[in-house]
Amino acid sequence: MHRLKLFIPGPTEVAQEVLEAMARPPIGHRTPEAKELILTVSGQVREMLRTRQTVLLSTSSATGLMEAAIRNLVRRKVLCTSCGAFGKRWYEIALANGKEAELVHFPEGKPVDPEVIDRKLAQGGFEAVTFVHNETSTGVISPLEAMAEVVRHHPDVLLLVDAVTSMGAVPIAFDELGLDVCLASVQKALALPPGFAICVVSDRALERAAKVDARGYYFDFLEMARRAAEGQTPITPSLPHLFGLRVQLQRILTEGMEARYQRHLRMARLVQDWARQRLALFAEESSLSPTVTAVDTMGRFPPRELIQYARQHGFLVASGYGPLKDRTFRIAHMGELQEADLKELLQCLESFLSSRS
Ligand SMILES: Cc1ncc(COP(=O)(O)O)c(C=O)c1O
Structure with missing residues (x-):
C-alpha cells in the first residue's frame, strides 16, 4: 500500500538516512562505543539548545518526562499554565502524583499571558510553574x-517547559533564558520515529531534586544525571533512537539552527496565508505556531471529509483535538517537511474546496 505522507503533529516524516542508522545492529549499552554515542548526542542537544547544563536521554515519550519533572522538582505545590490540552495534561499529572496544583487556563486559541502568571506567582507558595511553549491542540505559540523573564522575578520558582512541538523548530536558548527543564519527544520537529524523549535540566533544578523525596525509580533525575555525566543511562536505552539521533541532530546542526527556524516560519506562512484566504485560522494572529496550524472550517463542511479526501490523495492531515474536532483540522509543518511538500498538500486541499463549491 502507498504510504501516506505525514502532515500530522507527530509522528512526522523521517529521513531515509536516519531510518538506516536506526536499523544498525545493537551494541552493548555499557561499552565504550555506547558511551561515546551518548556523549555525542548529549553534546549535540546542548549545541541545539544553547546550554552547558545536563542533558537527560529518556527511553519514553515526552509525557514520561513531564511526570518526571513533577515528581523530581515539586515537593508540594505547582502552578500549571495552560491554553489547551497539553497545558492541562501537566496539571492532571501533578494531581495524579498527589501534588497540590493550581491551573491557570487561557481560552483556546489564545496564548498564556505571562503578566497574569506573574500576579499569580506573587501570591507565593509555588515551587514550580509548568508551561507549554507550543500548544499543539490549538496551533498557538x-x-x-x-x-x-517573569519567572526570574520569583527566585524560588522553577520553570518547566514542554517544548514538544517547538524544540528544533523554534529558537530556545536554555541558559540565556534561565530555564530549569526543557523537554521534548523526538517524533515531532526533531523528526525521528516515536519512543524517545530528551530534556535539559538546570543545575538548580538538580539541587532542588536532591531535597525531594519519592522521586521514583525509572525517572529519578539525580540518578539519570549521575549516569549522564558518565555517558550512560540508568537503564537499557533504545539504542536505535540513539543511533538515529546522532545522525539526525548532525543533519539539524548542519542545516543550521537559524536556517531551520526560518524554514519553519516560511512553511507556516504558506499554510497560514492559504487558511486565511480560504477558511479561517483558529489561533489568534499574534500567536500563530510555526510548526502546526489549526484551521477553522467555519462550519462550512465537517473536517473529517477534508481529512478523508486528503487521505485518498496520499496525505495524512490531523483532525482537531478533542472538543475542536468538529470545527478544526490541523496541518503540521515541521521536521523534515519542505515548502514544496506543503504546496503539494495545499493544492490537494484546494481541489477539495473547489469540489464542494
Ligand atoms: C505540546 C505537547 N506536549 C506533550 C505531548 C505528549 O507527547 P508524547 O506523546 O511524546 O508523550 C504532545 C504530543 O503531541 C504535545 O504536542
Whole structure:
C-alpha cells in the first residue's frame, strides 16, 4: 500500500538516512562505543539548545518526562499554565502524583499571558510553574522569553517547559533564558520515529531534586544525571533512537539552527496565508505556531471529509483535538517537511474546496 505522507503533529516524516542508522545492529549499552554515542548526542542537544547544563536521554515519550519533572522538582505545590490540552495534561499529572496544583487556563486559541502568571506567582507558595511553549491542540505559540523573564522575578520558582512541538523548530536558548527543564519527544520537529524523549535540566533544578523525596525509580533525575555525566543511562536505552539521533541532530546542526527556524516560519506562512484566504485560522494572529496550524472550517463542511479526501490523495492531515474536532483540522509543518511538500498538500486541499463549491 502507498504510504501516506505525514502532515500530522507527530509522528512526522523521517529521513531515509536516519531510518538506516536506526536499523544498525545493537551494541552493548555499557561499552565504550555506547558511551561515546551518548556523549555525542548529549553534546549535540546542548549545541541545539544553547546550554552547558545536563542533558537527560529518556527511553519514553515526552509525557514520561513531564511526570518526571513533577515528581523530581515539586515537593508540594505547582502552578500549571495552560491554553489547551497539553497545558492541562501537566496539571492532571501533578494531581495524579498527589501534588497540590493550581491551573491557570487561557481560552483556546489564545496564548498564556505571562503578566497574569506573574500576579499569580506573587501570591507565593509555588515551587514550580509548568508551561507549554507550543500548544499543539490549538496551533498557538506562547511567549517563552516573556515567561522566563517573569519567572526570574520569583527566585524560588522553577520553570518547566514542554517544548514538544517547538524544540528544533523554534529558537530556545536554555541558559540565556534561565530555564530549569526543557523537554521534548523526538517524533515531532526533531523528526525521528516515536519512543524517545530528551530534556535539559538546570543545575538548580538538580539541587532542588536532591531535597525531594519519592522521586521514583525509572525517572529519578539525580540518578539519570549521575549516569549522564558518565555517558550512560540508568537503564537499557533504545539504542536505535540513539543511533538515529546522532545522525539526525548532525543533519539539524548542519542545516543550521537559524536556517531551520526560518524554514519553519516560511512553511507556516504558506499554510497560514492559504487558511486565511480560504477558511479561517483558529489561533489568534499574534500567536500563530510555526510548526502546526489549526484551521477553522467555519462550519462550512465537517473536517473529517477534508481529512478523508486528503487521505485518498496520499496525505495524512490531523483532525482537531478533542472538543475542536468538529470545527478544526490541523496541518503540521515541521521536521523534515519542505515548502514544496506543503504546496503539494495545499493544492490537494484546494481541489477539495473547489469540489464542494
Ligand atoms: C505540546 C505537547 N506536549 C506533550 C505531548 C505528549 O507527547 P508524547 O506523546 O511524546 O508523550 C504532545 C504530543 O503531541 C504535545 O504536542
